[in-house]
Structures are given as C-alpha cells and as structure tokens.
Amino acid sequence: MSAAREGTRTDVLVVGAGFAGLAALAMLHREGFDVVGVEREHEVGGTWYVNRYPGLRCDVESMHYSYSWDDDLQQEWTWSERYASQPEILSYARHVVDRFDLRRDIRFDTAVTALRFDPVHDRWAATLSDGSTVDAQWVVLATGALSTPKPIDIPGAEEFRGEVLHTAEWPHEPVSFAGKRVAVIGTGSSGIQVATEIAKDAEHLYVLQRTPSYSMPARNRPLTPDEVARWKARYPDIREAGRHSLDGLASPMTGKNAFEVDEHERRARYEEIYRAGLPFAFFGVFDDVLVDDDANRSVEEFLAEKIRERVDDPALAEKLIPSGAPFGTRRSCLDSGYYEIFNQRNVTLVALRESPIVSITPRGIDTTRESLTVDAIVYATGYDAFTGTPTAIDIVGAEGATLAETWADGARSYLGLMVAGFPNLFLVTGPQSPSVLSNVIVSIEQHVEWITRALADARRDGVVRMEATRDAEQEWVDHTRAVAESTVYRDASSWYVGANVAGKPRVVLPYVGGVGGFRERCEEVAADGYRGFARR
Numbered sequence: 001m002s003a004a005r006e007g008t009r010t011d012v013l014v015v016g017a018g019f020a021g022l023a024a025l026a027m028l029h030r031e032g033f034d035v036v037g038v039e040r041e042h043e044v045g046g047t048w049y050v051n052r053y054p055g056l057r058c059d060v061e062s063m064h065y066s067y068s069w070d071d072d073l074q075q076e077w078t079w080s081e082r083y084a085s086q087p088e089i090l091s092y093a094r095h096v097v098d099r100f101d102l103r104r105d106i107r108f109d110t111a112v113t114a115l116r117f118d119p120v121h122d123r124w125a126a127t128l129s130d131g132s133t134v135d136a137q138w139v140v141l142a143t144g145a146l147s148t149p150k151p152i153d154i155p156g157a158e159e160f161r162g163e164v165l166h167t168a169e170w171p172h173e174p175v176s177f178a179g180k181r182v183a184v185i186g187t188g189s190s191g192i193q194v195a196t197e198i199a200k201d202a203e204h205l206y207v208l209q210r211t212p213s214y215s216m217p218a219r220n221r222p223l224t225p226d227e228v229a230r231w232k233a234r235y236p237d238i239r240e241a242g243r244h245s246l247d248g249l250a251s252p253m254t255g256k257n258a259f260e261v262d263e264h265e266r267r268a269r270y271e272e273i274y275r276a277g278l279p280f281a282f283f284g285v286f287d288d289v290l291v292d293d294d295a296n297r298s299v300e301e302f303l304a305e306k307i308r309e310r311v312d313d314p315a316l317a318e319k320l321i322p323s324g325a326p327f328g329t330r331r332s333c334l335d336s337g338y339y340e341i342f343n344q345r346n347v348t349l350v351a352l353r354e355s356p357i358v359s360i361t362p363r364g365i366d367t368t369r370e371s372l373t374v375d376a377i378v379y380a381t382g383y384d385a386f387t388g389t390p391t392a393i394d395i396v397g398a399e400g401a402t403l404a405e406t407w408a409d410g411a412r413s414y415l416g417l418m419v420a421g422f423p424n425l426f427l428v429t430g431p432q433s434p435s436v437l438s439n440v441i442v443s444i445e446q447h448v449e450w451i452t453r454a455l456a457d458a459r460r461d462g463v464v465r466m467e468a469t470r471d472a473e474q475e476w477v478d479h480t481r482a483v484a485e486s487t488v489y490r491d492a493s494s495w496y497v498g499a500n501v502a503g504k505p506r507v508v509l510p511y512v513g514g515v516g517g518f519r520e521r522c523e524e525v526a527a528d529g530y531r532g533f534a535r536r
C-alpha cells in the first residue's frame, strides 16, 4: 500500500471513501493490490458524513445496512436501534476504516478534478485538487449515486438574508430552530425527516410541498440483545437470501398477483407490512405491484387511507396524498411522526401545486398566494443523481471524449460497471445497475466483489486493458429500458429518471430487474470470459 503523494504510481485509484469506496479499498487490499483512496471530505462515510441533518436515519434496517464480507466484522458490531441514526452509521464507517487499517490509504480533503486515459500505456492520469497527480492502472469511481446536490433553481434564492441550510450540506455545529420561523422546501426522504424534527422546536414551520411522497411509520425502537443475537446467528442465511432477492433484503413475497387473493387477504398483507415498518416489502409482496396498474393502485389506495387516518383535517390529508405517478416510481419514505406534525398549530403545509413559488425574497418566500416571512430556509431539494458527480470530474476516455459528452443524451453503461470508451474505469452501482432500488450495501458489495475478481483475473491473465464493448453496452441499455418499459417505471417522473434536474435527459437510471437476477447476469458474464468486455 502507498499513501498518495506527488506523482504517486499505483495499481488502483479509488475515488470516494463512502460505503462503496471503503469496501473497494478493503477488498482490493486483501487481494494484494496497491491502492490509493482519494476523498474530498475530511472523513470517511460519504453520504453519511455530509448528510447530518436532524432526524436523519436510514430507511433500511440497521442489521441489513452493514457489510457482509467479513464475518468477524458483522459479529462484533452491534447496532443499537432498528433503524440506525446518521451518527451511528458514521461510527460504523469509522469503525470499519480503523479495523481494516484503511485510513493510511486515503487522502482526505482532496478531490479528483481530472482523469485522462493514456491509450499508449493503458493507464489513467489523475489530477487532484491539491495539484498532485496519481498514475493508476485502474480507477474505481466509488462516488455514490446521491452525492451532488441539485442546483437551487428558484428565482431570488441568493437574495434571502436569513439562515440558509441544505440537508446535503448540513453544518457540523448544532443548529437551533427554537423561536424561529422556518421554511423547508422539498418533501422527499430528506424533507420529510428534517421537517418532522424542526416541527418540534420552531416557532412556525412551513413545509413547501410540490410533489407529495408516500411515507409510512418507521416504528423504530431499540434492538434487544436477544434479537441481535438471533439475527447474528442467522446472518449467513439472511445475507445469502438478500443477495438473491429482488431488493437485497429478501422481503417476504406471496408469489401471487394482487387480485389472485381476495380483498381481505390483500389488505391483511399490506397491513402486516405497514405495521412492521418495511417500505421495501410493498414492491414484491405481490408479483404485479410494480407491473400492473390496478395492483399498483391497490397499494396506493391502502397508503392513502393511512395518511387520512394520521391527519386530522380531511382537506389537508388530501393534499398530502400523492397522485399522478405510480407507487414505487418515486422513493417511498419512512418517518417518525411526519403526517402528525400537520396536526400541530405551528406547522403549515404550503401546497406548491396550488400556489407555486414566484421567488425567494430577502425576507422569505413569495408564492402566487402569499408572502411567507421566515428566519431560515432549509433546502431538501435533492440531487443530480447518478451522473452529477462523475460528470463534474473532467474525465477524458480513450477516444478523447469526456464522460459528460458521452452521457449528454443519457447515462449509459454495461451492467452499471463500465462505460464504452473508458477502459480500466469502473463504476460502483452506476446507472443501469440495481443500486438505489435495493439495499444499496448489497449492491455495492456485489459490484466491488465483481470488480476485485475482474482485476485479479486480469493480473493472472496478463491483461492490462479492459473495457465494455459498444455492442454489449447497447444491448444492456436496451435490456434495462425494455425491463423498465414493462413496469410502472415507464411512468416515472422522479430523480430515478433524471426528471428533477432541468435539461437532464430522461433515462431510467436504476435497473429495475432486481438484485438477484442482476447478480446472476454479472456472474455469467465473468464465467464466460468476461463476455461483452474487451480484454488485452
């Protein structure tokens, strides 16, 4: 191993030290590669380092949201709550980096600003933000799907004189909302979680909602020592089931279509999932929830009823119920009392579909109906998902084109792993891989294991250059599109398809076919001499 320094030469450059980057550093190191990690932040953890807003928890159960590649690690770490809070997840990332002695491989507070492929030597030249360079045979972009906030696209935003916060760039110092009038813009996972917390202290909270999300109670609670022990005893089976499932969690499935059972049974199933606080379980409980419009609507109707039960004012409840895009095509959320905040006198829903924002002013926010005067604005407005971070790096491939140019008409890849024209450059959970539609840790591990084996096989076979062929990439892009078209995702209009960023081409970014089938495909490709990849 070598620490990065001026003119460092290494086998593998790993960009990012979030959960994907840490897994890559550990696995590649274990395989005997010389590895350099570069992280733009001051610490490991990626999204769990920069996102630190009050109320942040993962929407995957903690016992699942952890690495499985080292049994000692999974046996020795003990989660305290069913759904872990951000500080606990960050502690876990720190534990992993220290336990596997990875910190000395990582250069912190440093960004990779440019990557140039040298086709003569089949190596990448990386330029870092401190002016130093790294010369690497292989590059792993472990930069995360949700790591570049979407630009603020509201007129007048820079005029506001009060406090401005963004959920994805939360300060490290505590922020108090006591006695303040606060506006939260956005009602995705971040907005729902942060608004629920701010409502506890703020003098007044305005929740500015353009598109409502479905949310359900997390039913978070401390884990008992007994249940942790039971879970750990079954870890090998639980992990194996997750790897071959639809969602990486092996959520219970009936194996039936929604209307193959009577209404009583259908409802009982939905009720079980809702009471258990398992949002992913809705996707596969019936085989056709993500395929058939009526089956999908039956979930929507169930969840809408639950929202009505939680909100005292019936007219207000209707405004909080999503409509217009099928269930699942926008991330469903987990909350700890979100809908109930609208029963408080200090909380007002501002329904932007009825009265859009005209502009932000020095004192607050003007909508077509009213002027809101606030002390603080919290942007929970989301991300330029999947493509924002890689295209912000000036990456020039083998034929002189940048990645941004290559993806100008929509992101494309072969198996979410490689982009044609960019040899020796791997993505982790890139576009057209299951990524965000799964327990992402399972998807990260699958990709990193695959990449590590591909590099070990390349070393064994004397291969110095590996790249996705254009035909294989096109075939995979066509396949992922066809699968999406056969599901309700054909009607998605969320960040899953790039619809949240002005001018971004619409492509179904995650692969909707499930992690089990995807894993099999990746295995087959590797076993068949890395079919679809040119190696020499």
Ligand code: N01
Residues within 6 Å of the ligand: 057, 058, 059, 060, 146, 153, 154, 167, 185, 186, 187, 188, 189, 190, 191, 193, 208, 209, 210, 211, 331, 334, 352, 357, 380, 381, 382, 383, 436, 495, 500
């Ligand atoms: O972002 P989002 P997020 N004016 O894009 C609104 C993961 N995550 O940060 O939909 C007014 O989902 C926008 O409205 P619309 C998780 O995968 C996980 O909340 O564009 N509103 C939307 O309501 C999640 O899906 C966890 O109409 C504007 C919101 O802002 C992903 O990260 C926690 C606007 C953005 O929602 C992203 O979640 C947090 C404008 N100009 C995040 N621009 C957990 O594990 C945007 N909006 C629990």
